[in-house]
Amino acid sequence: MSKLEQEKLIAEAERVLTHNYRQQPIVLSRGAGCTVWDVAGEKFLDLTGGIAACPLGHGHPKLSRAIAEQAARLIHVSNLFYVEAQIRCAEALTERAHALGQPRVFFCNSGAEANEAAIKLAKRYQTTFKGHAERIEVMSFEGSFHGRSIATVALTGQEKYRAGFGPLIEWARFLPFPTDENDRRALDRISETTCAVILEPIQAEGGIRLWPAGFLKALRARCTETGTVLIFDEVQTGIGRTGSWFGYEQEGVVPDVISLAKGLGGGVPVGAIVASGELAQGFAPGTHASTFGGNPLATAAALCVLETIEEERLLDRVKAAGERLRASLQKLVEKHPGRAKAVRGRGLLWGLQLDGDAAPVVRAVRERGVLLSVAGGTVVRFAPPFVVTDAELDEGVAALDAALSG
Numbered sequence: 174m175s176k177l178e179q180e181k182l183i184a185e186a187e188r189v190l191t192h193n194y195r196q197q198p199i200v201l202s203r204g205a206g207c208t209v210w211d212v213a214g215e216k217f218l219d220l221t222g223g224i225a226a227c228p229l230g231h232g233h234p235k236l237s238r239a240i241a242e243q244a245a246r247l248i249h250v251s252n253l254f255y256v257e258a259q260i261r262c263a264e265a266l267t268e269r270a271h272a273l274g275q276p277r278v279f280f281c282n283s284g285a286e287a288n289e290a291a292i293k294l295a296k297r298y299q300t301t302f303k304g305h306a307e308r309i310e311v312m313s314f315e316g317s318f319h320g321r322s323i324a325t326v327a328l329t330g331q332e333k334y335r336a337g338f339g340p341l342i343e344w345a346r347f348l349p350f351p352t353d354e355n356d357r358r359a360l361d362r363i364s365e366t367t368c369a370v371i372l373e374p375i376q377a378e379g380g381i382r383l384w385p386a387g388f389l390k391a392l393r394a395r396c397t398e399t400g401t402v403l404i405f406d407e408v409q410t411g412i413g414r415t416g417s418w419f420g421y422e423q424e425g426v427v428p429d430v431i432s433l434a435k436g437l438g439g440g441v442p443v444g445a446i447v448a449s450g451e452l453a454q455g456f457a458p459g460t461h462a463s464t465f466g467g468n469p470l471a472t473a474a475a476l477c478v479l480e481t482i483e484e485e486r487l488l489d490r491v492k493a494a495g496e497r498l499r500a501s502l503q504k505l506v507e508k509h510p511g512r513a514k515a516v517r518g519r520g521l522l523w524g525l526q527l528d529g530d531a532a533p534v535v536r537a538v539r540e541r542g543v544l545l546s547v548a549g550g551t552v553v554r555f556a557p558p559f560v561v562t563d564a565e566l567d568e569g570v571a572a573l574d575a576a577l578s579g
């Protein structure tokens with residue numbers, strides 16, 4: 174296809190798709206590792222990793238094979254029946270998240286659905302299983318992002334995502350993001366009538382923001398003290414993104430429930446919650462469900478992702494590559510002092526804080542053949558596949574350097 178034909182295809186997209194995204198003007202058709210090609214054959218280095226959803230990169234032979242084999246055998250049967258891939262995948266997740274205490278898994282299809290499930294589980298556990306009818310409020314933090322469904326958008330602590338959808342649910346409350354480790358304002362708002370608190374181990378869409386040291390430990394202690402369910406939204410930080418299987422491990426705290434999606438399916442839509450055995454008692458037959466949740470195709474893919482990360486020792490790679498990326502982004506802060514303000518992140522989730530809108534910089538980087546994304550408006554985000562090479566990281570940073578110089 175020529176570039177002109179690609180333009181025509183984009184014009185057709187503008188005619189037939191709703192206008193809720195701001196797509197970059199390329200139509201992608203093929204990928205291998207961290208490289209993708211548009212329909213006109215132009216090549217790009219993809220350091221967005223499908224917004225942190227492709228830990229194995231594009232076209233990983235093991236994942237492609239697992240999907241093809243499962244598709245040939247059985248794609249979908251519904252949760253009227255057991256399926257082996259779902260059981261094996263749940264086993265693999267519970268082994269990795271054993272710290273939660275005899276955990277159990279519920280499968281769904283996306284991050285928003287995983288958070289919905291976590292909130293419903295917490296609510297039912299508190300009000301019905303434990304009989305605390307007064308525990309109504311669910312709290313999240315300013316700057317958070319938890320998804321686009323009504324409940325998750327209501328709990329997203331950024332006005333721009335909520336605007337136009339009100340009135341939203343009345344039991345959602347926002348806690349202030351702590352300014353430092355001594356800031357107890359949020360902790361003091363959690364009480365014996367709080368149902369649950371939900372937070373991201375690193376606020377990703379909010380601009381790659383980390384918590385002050387020790388804050389999450391203090392939050393865990395406060396939730397335990399008040400009997401509040403602690404939910405970690407690990408949709409972006411989970412499945413190795415921060416260099417450990419889950420972001421909570423890096424903070425030395427254990428939540429009651431984690432929500433997962435993005436990297437879990439390696440690009441195949443699959444979400445899940447892993448809940449402690451205690452919490453999981455909140456769900457009884459008929460209280461929650463998903464037609465496609467945990468179907469054979471999705472869970473065969475997710476199982477393959479979990480096994481491949483282990484077999485190829487990709488958590489070690491995330492740590493080493495992440496350190497290289499951090500160091501080279503730090504050099505950009507030194508080189509472009511007025512423009513690049515700070516580097517934040519962990520593992521292979523990094524943000525370069527700019528002094529203004531990051532979208533034009535991301536555009537300029539794309540014109541140099543590298544794909545990056547914006548987080549929180551003013552942050553350039555790197556969330557590459559774990560199979561990224563040092564040379565690819567260097568190429569991405571060089572393109573960003575050139576864009577900041579231009």
Ligand SMILES: Cc1ncc(COP(=O)(O)O)c(C=O)c1O
Pocket residue numbers: 283284285286288318319320321373377378406407408409434435
């Ligand atoms: C932390 C977090 N939670 C939830 C979501 C929503 O996930 P999904 O788009 O799969 O519904 C996202 C997506 O960016 C996210 O980063």
